[in-house]
Amino acid sequence: ESNFSNVLFNFPNTNALAKITKENWLKRKIAFVTGITGQDGSYLTELLLSKGYTVHGLIRRSSSFNTSRLQHLWNDQHSKTPNKLFLHYGDLTDSANLVSVISKTQPSEVYNLAAQSHVKVSFEMAEYTGDVDGLGTLRLLEAIRTVGLEKLTRFYQASTSELYGKVKTTPQNEETPFHPRSPYGVAKLYAYWMTVNYRESYGMFASNGILFNHESPRRGRTFVSRKITRAVAEIYLGKQDCMWMGNLDAKRDWGHAKDYVEGMWRMLQHDKADDFVLATGETHTVRELINLSFSILSIPLKWIGKGINEYAIRLDTIPPKIVVKIDQRYFRPAEVDLLLGNPTKAENQLNWKRQWNFEELVKDMVESDIQSARGLIVDHN
Ligand code: NDP
Numbered sequence: 001e002s003n004f005s006n007v008l009f010n011f012p013n014t015n016a017l018a019k020i021t022k023e024n025w026l027k028r029k030i031a032f033v034t035g036i037t038g039q040d041g042s043y044l045t046e047l048l049l050s051k052g053y054t055v056h057g058l059i060r061r062s063s064s065f066n067t068s069r070l071q072h073l074w075n076d077q078h079s080k081t082p083n084k085l086f087l088h089y090g091d092l093t094d095s096a097n098l099v100s101v102i103s104k105t106q107p108s109e110v111y112n113l114a115a116q117s118h119v120k121v122s123f124e125m126a127e128y129t130g131d132v133d134g135l136g137t138l139r140l141l142e143a144i145r146t147v148g149l150e151k152l153t154r155f156y157q158a159s160t161s162e163l164y165g166k167v168k169t170t171p172q173n174e175e176t177p178f179h180p181r182s183p184y185g186v187a188k189l190y191a192y193w194m195t196v197n198y199r200e201s202y203g204m205f206a207s208n209g210i211l212f213n214h215e216s217p218r219r220g221r222t223f224v225s226r227k228i229t230r231a232v233a234e235i236y237l238g239k240q241d242c243m244w245m246g247n248l249d250a251k252r253d254w255g256h257a258k259d260y261v262e263g264m265w266r267m268l269q270h271d272k273a274d275d276f277v278l279a280t281g282e283t284h285t286v287r288e289l290i291n292l293s294f295s296i297l298s299i300p301l302k303w304i305g306k307g308i309n310e311y312a313i314r315l316d317t318i319p320p321k322i323v324v325k326i327d328q329r330y331f332r333p334a335e336v337d338l339l340l341g342n343p344t345k346a347e348n349q350l351n352w353k354r355q356w357n358f359e360e361l362v363k364d365m366v367e368s369d370i371q372s373a374r375g376l377i378v379d380h381n
């Protein structure tokens with residue numbers, strides 16, 4: 001256990017090296033997070049910093065500002081009270097960069113959250129999505145092994161309920177067979193099995209979190225929940241007339257991202273690496289999400305018509321106004337019709353329990369979008 005000859009970076013003196021065990025390696029609490037600028041990355045970073053971790057994050061070079069979700073956590077390193085958040089340029093498509101960052105930071109825990117995460121976009125950028133979401137995960141696993149940390153560093157893979165796709169049984173749990181329905185889902189399937197394979201081949205502590213949809217006020221604006229809550233806020237304030245939507249019948253198990261990052265952390269603190277579903281155990285249609293968002297603002301809605309010709313009017317204006325219409329553009333070549341997760345394993349083994357329900361989640365998002373539409377808070381996403 002003490003003979004980790006490659007692990008010299010933080011332990012240049014041999015006395016210290018001799019004392020390295022798996023336990024005191026983890027006690028160093030150094031996390032490396034890919035996808036740190038995304039929704040989950042920002043909440044996970046908050047959680048880890050609050051637990052005393054040093055957090056290293058991978059960020060992409062961009063011509064526009066892409067660290068706004070981390071802005072409130074950033075504390076200038078030149079200030080008197082610098083915090084323990086460090087950002088490194090890199091990309092999941094760049095192996096040498098990943099080896100270099102892992103070697104420099106010597107993390108005790110790696111959270112692989114980076115991905116081209118939009119399902120609809122993955123149909124248009126199938127090869128790129130495969131490269132980042134599939135091969136990118138392999139590159140990161142290989143970087144950990146190349147640096148010689150595979151027996152020490154714990155690895156979390158952001159797997160997804162999109163693996164179930166054309167679902168075989170409901171509700172879905174860790175035993176449910178996979179049938180992905182998009183280039184995104186297929187790429188994530190490769191990453192899922194690579195994670196299992198590194199666990200089985202090299203004894204690596206590598207776990208998959210099979211997470212069902214989770215949202216928040218920091219959710220990207222092109223995902224359905226945020227698209228709806230933002231549009232409803234704008235309609236309420238008279239800044240927008242109507243929203244254009246795709247498939248209203250799709251059913252999703254929507255939870256709050258704050259609960260889910262807690263589950264990710266718990267997976268890496270567990271006594272053994274394994275795969276866990278995180279979900280709420282409730283499912284709702286996109287139409288229900290729209291209804292709830294309007295009802296939070298006391299706007300009465302009525303649905304008229306069917307299929308592509310369906311639309312919704314608000315009944316509190318004279319005459320009633322159309323506020324929701326369908327646009328074929330937002331439909332996908334293959335759809336995931338129904339997702340409903342069973343999180344019993346995580347609840348029993350990790351003592352994980354979600355705090356937020358569907359109504360509370362949507363209220364949190366609508367209220368935040370009202371504030372940002374009023375210009376009271378800055379919308380960073
Ligand atoms: P986001 O889309 O909000 O964030 C994705 C992150 O990945 C961003 O930081 C983005 O950087 C980064 N990224 C994208 N491409 C690359 C690349 N080539 N190299 C390095 N970084 C890259 O996703 P979420 O926070 O919602 O999700 C986090 C992870 O969990 C993703 O892997 C997603 O697929 C998965 N997941 C999400 C679920 C959800 O409901 N939210 C459910 C199940 C799984 P930038 O900011 O520069 O674009």
Ligand code: GDR
Nearest residue numbers: 117119160161162212213222223224225245246247250330
């Ligand atoms: P999803 O999330 O595909 O489940 O992937 P998204 O919010 O994009 O879609 C959910 C459902 O809503 C339907 N839909 C629309 N979707 C979008 N984006 N825009 C629309 O206008 C619209 N109208 C209807 C979709 O067809 C779909 O059925 C998310 C991502 O975060 C993935 O990274 C993650 O792995 C899964 O959740 C779990």
